[in-house]
Amino acid sequence: MSVFLQNVLSTLKRGVALGGFPEGLYKLLSKPERVVAVSIPVRMDSGGLEVFEGFRVQHCSALGPYKGGIRFHPDVTLEDDIALATLMTLKNSLAGLPYGGGKGAVRVDPRKLSARELEQLARGYVRALYPVLGELVDIPAPDVGTDSRVMAWMVDEYSKLLGRNAPASFTAKPAVLWGNPVREYATGFGCAVVTREAAERLLGGSKGLTLAVQGFGNTGQWHAYWASKMGFKVVAISDLSGTVYDPDGIDVEKAMKVKSETGKVVNYPGGEKLSDPKAALYVDADVVAPDAVENQITLENVGKVKAKLVVEGANGPTTPEAELELAKRGAVVVPDFLANAGGVVMSYLEWVQNLQWYWWSEEETRAKLERIMRDNFERVWAKFEEMRRSSREVVMRDAALVIALQRIYDAMKARGWL
Numbered sequence: 001m002s003v004f005l006q007n008v009l010s011t012l013k014r015g016v017a018l019g020g021f022p023e024g025l026y027k028l029l030s031k032p033e034r035v036v037a038v039s040i041p042v043r044m045d046s047g048g049l050e051v052f053e054g055f056r057v058q059h060c061s062a063l064g065p066y067k068g069g070i071r072f073h074p075d076v077t078l079e080d081d082i083a084l085a086t087l088m089t090l091k092n093s094l095a096g097l098p099y100g101g102g103k104g105a106v107r108v109d110p111r112k113l114s115a116r117e118l119e120q121l122a123r124g125y126v127r128a129l130y131p132v133l134g135e136l137v138d139i140p141a142p143d144v145g146t147d148s149r150v151m152a153w154m155v156d157e158y159s160k161l162l163g164r165n166a167p168a169s170f171t172a173k174p175a176v177l178w179g180n181p182v183r184e185y186a187t188g189f190g191c192a193v194v195t196r197e198a199a200e201r202l203l204g205g206s207k208g209l210t211l212a213v214q215g216f217g218n219t220g221q222w223h224a225y226w227a228s229k230m231g232f233k234v235v236a237i238s239d240l241s242g243t244v245y246d247p248d249g250i251d252v253e254k255a256m257k258v259k260s261e262t263g264k265v266v267n268y269p270g271g272e273k274l275s276d277p278k279a280a281l282y283v284d285a286d287v288v289a290p291d292a293v294e295n296q297i298t299l300e301n302v303g304k305v306k307a308k309l310v311v312e313g314a315n316g317p318t319t320p321e322a323e324l325e326l327a328k329r330g331a332v333v334v335p336d337f338l339a340n341a342g343g344v345v346m347s348y349l350e351w352v353q354n355l356q357w358y359w360w361s362e363e364e365t366r367a368k369l370e371r372i373m374r375d376n377f378e379r380v381w382a383k384f385e386e387m388r389r390s391s392r393e394v395v396m397r398d399a400a401l402v403i404a405l406q407r408i409y410d411a412m413k414a415r416g417w418l
């Protein structure tokens with residue numbers, strides 16, 4: 001079994017035990033309700049044919065239709081997809097959304113495809129999975145390697161097959177196709193809100209505190225951007241090209257421009273360049289944000305992480321053993337399914353707009369997103385404090401888990417599943 005899935009299952013088991021839930025809850029959540037594997041043929045620009053492997057994991061529907069992104073990545077496996085779908089179930093429950101959890105994946109390196117090939121792949125994915133998708137069935141969104149352009153092709157293909165416009169069947173679409181401009185930066189914005197809330201409680205404020213961000217994709221860029229707007233000093237950023245470290249502060253907007261023009265953060269003019277992309281996790285900073293992919297802070301490197309606060313922008317970046325090590329040192333990890341929920345919370349707001357053919361302004365939408373993220377954080381923090389009073393072993397993830405599992409358990413019980 002993949003390390004990622006193992007970690008997610010052990011987290012789930014810990015949550016079921018801590019919350020005193022029956023074993024049946026673990027049994028129901030440790031396996032997805034449905035897994036669909038498809039083959040997607042694409043005629044390549046060269047004239048040859050490639051057949052790509054794709055999945056959609058529909059993990060749990062106790063709280064509503066399945067909801068979660070689609071990842072395009074060369075190394076993604078079905079087991080990782082199951083782990084990611086399980087995290088979506090927890091994330092959607094914790095945020096109080098009317099959704100179960102799901103996640104899709106295609107084994108492909110999207111950077112190696114032309115725009116035409118990528119479009120064929122996106123449309124092919126929808127054709128293959130059409131019978132199990134839909135605005136009240138399973139609503140995909142982007143994840144690593146996909147974006148609003150891919151969502152536009154997907155919603156178009158879906159709408160053609162259905163015979164009518166169906167904007168609510170995919171989220172994070174371009175604004176002109178009933179998307180909302182906030183969705184582009186929603187995950188990073190939500191991470192920044194949570195970073196500020198956590199820093200205020202743990203570090204006595206946020207103004208002037210230093211933040212290091214590992215991973216400079218959609219989440220990392222907007223996390224750094226909004227955190228700097230909120231008063232944090234961003235001292236390190238990284239991507240696969242390496243790490244940029246500047247204790248005097250990095251100009252995030254300039255770094256975003258460099259990233260979009262050259263594809264590499266190390267082309268940022270200024271700061272010290274370190275070849276290890278993970279070096280951003282080890283620099284002197286009050287807060288560290290692993291915003292790249294899973295399994296980044298492990299027992300092997302946890303000793304090098306100095307920050308007192310870790311905010312997980314990625315899904316599954318800290319292994320459970322590493323998290324316990326950090327806790328022993330008095331550091332707090334804000335768990336992924338709380339910290340990075342801004343994306344799916346914004347997806348929910350977009351979906352509500354689409355179902356009603358109604359429109360909110362960017363400011364109004366961002367205010368709603370901020371309120372939901374703050375409320376989520378406050379609920380988890382209060383539970384964390386309560387649980388910590390009776391046991392010193394508790395980590396913040398445990399509090400989030402118990403709240404998320406409680407809602408799923410109540411729904412399953414009411415439905416007669418348990």
Ligand code: GLU
Pocket residue numbers: 067068069070091139140141142143144171172315340341343344345347
């Ligand atoms: N892929 C994002 C996540 O992991 C967003 C999912 C969504 O908006 O449905 O939370």
